[in-house]
Amino acid sequence: MYYPSFNIGIEEEYQVIDPETRELLGYVTQSMAREKMVVNERAPTVELGERISSGSVAVGTPVCVDINEARDKLLRVRTQMLELAHAGGYKIAGAGTHPFTRWEGREETLAQYRQLAEDTQMIARRLLAFGLRIHIGVEDRDLAIDVMNTMRYVLPHIFCLSTSSPFWHGRDTGLKSYRAVLMDSLPRTGIPGYFASYYDYRSYVDTLMRTNSIPDARRIMYDIVPHYRFSTLVIRICDMMPNYRDVLAVTALLQAAVAWMVDLRQRNMSFRLYERTLIAENKWRALRYGLDGNLIDFGIERSLPARALIRELLERVEPLSHKLHSWHELEHCYVMLDRGASADQQLAVWKATGQDDRAVVDFLIAETEKIA
């Protein structure tokens, strides 16, 4: 059987912030498909946009062989982003939503979004929801579908660690990831259904293309899907996180989990397949309560603390992580479990400052600026 590369790609989305008002001015996404940064801005960040599109930020090769290379590349990109932003008098923050900025309402933009054949970056601009997209190289297409089916189960667990969008339009939403609600209101999002084979998946995509529902497979944006062009699985369930160590830890965890699924398969075993309806319950709990809630262990049919189930997952994937030389990054997940996800930290700052939205933005900026 073909052995996957487990190559890594990380696509981050950064918020560009006005240091005075702390309002969101624009945002930057990295798109590996185009191998360049894409800036979408409102008014004053045009300058930043020009500098990025003129090539002063190098994203480098899209694919990293392991977490160590990914770390180098990620730090290089973040350093350059910060330098550019600071030179223009802006700040950079990473989080699933901006705590209070309102652009267009979600209401009027959804309809427009559906009709236009834009690429996936448009959603972020329209909905102001910022995600982290992780690519893991699984070259054999049928194996990729098999891994996609089984990986669905662990996505809510890993997502808990990334939650970073408790606020929306200046309001405490009561959720840990409001971004997930925004994203899942778009078509072809959320936990995917089961596909029997790559052929099965392709025939789904082809049917949509033949019936003019989508122009191409890029419009399929489930929480995990095979990339439309690269031989990777794209995992987009996670919120964008401010702290780069959190990003690397979650990336390493996703990579190790994929390796675990492949390892099981090579031993003629498989993680059990559960219905989407059941997995969606865990996703709901993850976006509502984050690390503080319970998730369901469907094997033993018990509701258990999310932290306990994530610890169990970490133990299961640890041997795989050692083989992938990623444990020094993955281990940081334990720190996150003790400390809380970014959403928990943001809520703590907000409460400690008498519900000061701007203090939350300052916190996000400070976390994002912590590099190397």
Added chain:
Amino acid sequence: MSERPSLTIGIEEEYQIIDPETRELRSFITQFLEGDRIVMVERDLKPELHQSMVELGTPICYTLDQAKEELSNQRRFIVDLAQQKGLAVAAAATHPFSRWQEQLVTPLPRYQGVLEEMQLLAQRLLIFGMHVHIGIEDRAFAIDTMNVVRYMLPHTLALSTSSPFWQGRKTGLKSYRSLIFEDFPRSGTPEICRTVADWDNLIGTLVRTGCIPDGSKIWWDCRPHHKYPTLEFRICDICTRVDEAIAIAGLFQAIVLWLWKLRQHNITFRTYRKELIDENRWRASRYGIDGKMIDFGKTEELPARALVRELLDLIGEEIDELGIQHHVKVIEDVLMHGTSADRQLRVFDANDGDIKAVVDHLIAETKLGLD
């Protein structure tokens, strides 16, 4: 094979209570609450999460004629009751401009519980639907029917669309309600359940793991009811006009009869993946009957109107057998003149964007044919 299902009909509607001066939604239900009980009302008035919403359901009806009479009585009742308090009633799936941020939540423990669980998502759920129950006594057939009718749900949604506005703005959609509801877990197009055991397992697992207390918390577009021997169709926006609600209920009744007859011949309509049906669901909420929908048998896009007419042809024999032609023919009027959403948009444009005129129009249409 089991006997023919009874095909009884029950219709639940969720109404908006309106202040006729400001045309805003107005809290209402608390006037009838004493402790946690509704008092001084002779009907089973069901409170909802928001104080400005009330739900009423017809008794079990054995014919569509009877259902029309009961639904008309029910609407007359709520209109009168509101009028006694100086208020009005509108049947539309969203209020054109009232804001969810300003609505009061009904002070009953179960709604405080929903609010606690769903947070901001519950507050946003200021939407109004119609639920049609069709009596199917054999559970195996009910599950079988649920799988198959998923295909026709978007077509009926298209006919019922009545929520083009949200918070004072044109959304560009015909049924904005269907998108709001999708933010809730366990909503949208049902998954395929192969057998009764499959369904029971799913509910059992969710109950055992503390996700839900019972099957009433599965908010799919269609579901076997957790208590009654009915299949409940929840996909539709509430229809503004009674005759349209009845026509759609008749459509559901005839579809179930049609599927039961097919089954006698060992034939079933094809079942398609949820992902594919969702494409049509989106098109229905976006364009109503003005768009194209996909015929997945032919893998071809066709005008929604043509596909609805095709469906009417498919079940024509059953419509005749049930003797409901005179009710169902209203669908032809909808296809020609538009749904409630289309009419609301026309009123909005004809009055130079006066959204209060839309509310007045809704109040008037809600009462149409009641006297």
